[in-house]
Amino acid sequence: MAKEGGFKAAAAELRRIEDTFIKQSKPGAKEDNPRWALRLYDWSLEHQAALRKAFEAIDQGDGTVAKDDFISVIQKQCAFVDVEQIQTIAEMHEGSDHEGINIEEFFKGSKYLQKNCLITSFGPKGKKGKKRKKRRGKKGIAIPVPICVIPKSACPRREDGFPVYMIEAIQSIADSYHFNRDHPSAHPVHDDRAWYIDEPRKMYMNINYLVRAGDVLSLQKAFEEGVPVDIKDKYYKTPLMVACASGNTDVVQYLLEKGADVNATDNFMWTPLHHACYNGHLDLAELIVKAGAAVDAPAIGNATPLMRAIEICRLDIVYFLIDAGADIQMTNSNGKNALDIAKVFADSRIIDLLQNKLENLPEVTEKKAEKEKLVKPKSPSTPVPAEVQAVKKEVSLPVVEKAILEKTAHSLEDSVIYLNSLITSGATRKDDIAFKPRKVRTVAKHEHSLMLKVGLAVDQEPEQSDEMTSQFN
Numbered sequence: 216m217a218k219e220g221g222f223k224a225a226a227a228e229l230r231r232i233e234d235t236f237i238k239q240s241k242p243g244a245k246e247d248n249p250r251w252a253l254r255l256y257d258w259s260l261e262h263q264a265a266l267r268k269a270f271e272a273i274d275q276g277d278g279t280v281a282k283d284d285f286i287s288v289i290q291k292q293c294a295f296v297d298v299e300q301i302q303t304i305a306e307m308h309e310g311s312d313h314e315g316i317n318i319e320e321f322f323k324g325s326k327y328l329q330k331n332c333l334i335t336s337f338g339p340k341g342k343k344g345k346k347r348k349k350r351r352g353k354k355g356i357a358i359p360v361p362i363c364v365i366p367k368s369a370c371p372r373r374e375d376g377f378p379v380y381m382i383e384a385i386q387s388i389a390d391s392y393h394f395n396r397d398h399p400s401a402h403p404v405h406d407d408r409a410w411y412i413d414e415p416r417k418m419y420m421n422i423n424y425l426v427r428a429g430d431v432l433s434l435q436k437a438f439e440e441g442v443p444v445d446i447k448d449k450y451y452k453t454p455l456m457v458a459c460a461s462g463n464t465d466v467v468q469y470l471l472e473k474g475a476d477v478n479a480t481d482n483f484m485w486t487p488l489h490h491a492c493y494n495g496h497l498d499l500a501e502l503i504v505k506a507g508a509a510v511d512a513p514a515i516g517n518a519t520p521l522m523r524a525i526e527i528c529r530l531d532i533v534y535f536l537i538d539a540g541a542d543i544q545m546t547n548s549n550g551k552n553a554l555d556i557a558k559v560f561a562d563s564r565i566i567d568l569l570q571n572k573l574e575n576l577p578e579v580t581e582k583k584a585e586k587e588k589l590v591k592p593k594s595p596s597t598p599v600p601a602e603v604q605a606v607k608k609e610v611s612l613p614v615v616e617k618a619i620l621e622k623t624a625h626s627l628e629d630s631v632i633y634l635n636s637l638i639t640s641g642a643t644r645k646d647d648i649a650f651k652p653r654k655v656r657t658v659a660k661h662e663h664s665l666m667l668k669v670g671l672a673v674d675q676e677p678e679q680s681d682e683m684t685s686q687f688n
Contacts, residue, residue, distance in 0.1 A: 248332050255296055255304070256324045260334065263322060266292060270318050279315030303327075363482040364449045380448045381419045382437035384430065423448055423457040426466055434469070444473045451481040459491040459499050467499055477508040484515040493523040497532050510541045517547040525553055528562040533569075543572055 217226040239247070259266060269292065273284040280288075282305050289301050307326045308316040320326060324333055371379045422442070425433045434454070438444060445453045455475040458466040471477070478486055488508045491499040500520070504510060511519050521541045524532040537543065543553045551559075554569045 248328055251296060251300055252304075252327050253332060255293065255300075256328055256332070258293060258295075259322060259324075262292065266322075267318070274318075275315055277315075278319065279317050281315055282309055285316045285321075363451070365447070365451065370449065377419055378449075379442060380422050380446050382422050382425070382433060382442055384418045384420045384425060385433045385436060386415050386418060421448060422446060422454055423452060426454045426457045426463070427461045429463050429466055431466065431469055434466075438473060444470060445476045445479055447479075447481075453479050453481075453487075455479070455487045456481060456485070456490050459487040459496065459503065460494050462494060462496045462499065464498060464502075467502055471502065471506050477503050477506045478512065480512075484513070486512045486514075486520070488512060488520045489514060489518075489523055492520040492529075492532055492536070493527060495527055495529050495532070497529070497535060500532060500535060504535075504539050510536060510539050511545060513545075516549075517545070519545055519547075519553075521545075521553055522547065522556050525557050525562075525565055526560060528560055528565065530562070530564050530568070533565055537568075537572060543569055544576075 217223075217229060235247075266288070269288045270280055270285075273280050273288070275281065285305055285308075286298070286301050289296065289304075290298065304321075304327055305316060308321055323335070330336055373379060420433075422434070422437065445455070447453055453475065455467065455470045455477070456479070458470060477488070480486055486508065488500060488503050488510070489512070491503060511521075513519060519541065521533065521536045521543065524536060546552045547556075554566070554573065557565045557569055
């Protein structure tokens with residue numbers, strides 16, 4: 216009848232009851248929900264208030280009662296359950312630790328009855344939270360490295376409780392004209408010098424904010440008070456790194472004079488040279504390298520400053536780093552060298568330069584290669600050999616560029632990267648946009664002689680010209 220009427224929920228419930236009856240009608244099958252347990256569950260819910268009052272008297276203080284006390288209370292309150300059945304219920308609720316029986320779990324009934332027999336299964340269900348929309352994009356991609364910050368417990372603090380990288384900012388004083396006794400105010404009501412007598416309240420700021428603003432006075436006062444020159448904020452960034460990233464040459468020179476570490480690293484293992492190259496500051500890169508910075512310092516992904524300069528397509532910085540001794544054969548964590556990265560960013564000038572440098576690398580014999588493996592690598596501050604310097608002097612930049620253009624003139628015609636750079640630069644436009652000034656048309660000599668023959672002389676009088684024009688009309 217349920218199927219014929221289209222009542223799917225009723226048909227499913229009847230089918231479940233039939234399956235349970237067939238399962239329990241087999242010989243030796245145990246009843247999942249015995250009648251005495253169902254009766255005990257209904258009775259406990261009906262007399263819940265009286266049972267709770269009886270259990271509170273024997274409570275152990277943590278919401279549990281002892282097994283013997285539980286059996287005595289149930290046996291005293293409920294007469295239709297025998298001792299063996301009560302002991303079965305107590306053993307189900309006691310657990311392995313034998314600490315006691317939880318009263319709330321007993322009233323739930325989930326320990327000795329199935330879910331479909333509990334009253335909570337037929338009560339109102341709570342509203343489920345709205346499902347969040349799935350983000351578009353590739354699935355399963357996690358952040359390779361979380362942003363590393365200095366924990367608050369490890370951050371050094373001063374006596375007043377502020378972090379060490381929070382320094383006092385020197386505030387600009389009021390106009391000195393107000394304090395000049397030679398120019399008193401014209402009217403006592405207009406005299407506001409009293410507002411400037413009290414000292415302004417101290418204001419503390421992050422030292423890196425002051426570096427970006429170029430506040431050298433505040434930095435000088437902080438260093439005189441004992442703040443380290445290489446103090447790091449919560450992102451492990453030093454003032455020199457921030458100055459290199461912001462492009463403040465004066466602050467960089469001041470920090471270098473104070474002895475700032477040019478090879479310090481932040482949370483991504485970037486050095487000040489990384490920041491200078493990535494932000495396109497050639498003058499700062501020259502200053503830092505001159506101060507002894509490592510040209511091939513690897514970042515967290517083994518990326519060198521040369522790779523950062525290639526990413527922003529700065530040919531001048533790439534030239535400088537190669538001349539300073541940067542290794543163009545170094546690879547990052549993905550196995551890509553400088554030339555591979557240049558091809559990704561499609562700058563034909565840098566690609567040609569790197570290809571030419573790779574082709575002109577000096578050949579290393581097998582014996583020298585074995586010796587180089589055994590000997591430790593030299594530090595960046597060691598002087599460059601005279602042979603390498605001679606090679607660098609012989610190959611000047613303009614000559615190299617000419618040689619590259621002559622050698623690759625035919626191959627560049629088929630290069631997609633080269634054509635792409637031409638399109639973006641506008642070199643493929645064939646329209647002539649040269650300026651052509653307008654000119655007034657003058658009568659040529661042969662035209663003038665022809666006009667004389669016809670009778671239309673240029674210097675004839677107006678009357679004659681009118682007569683001649685009437686002939687043509």
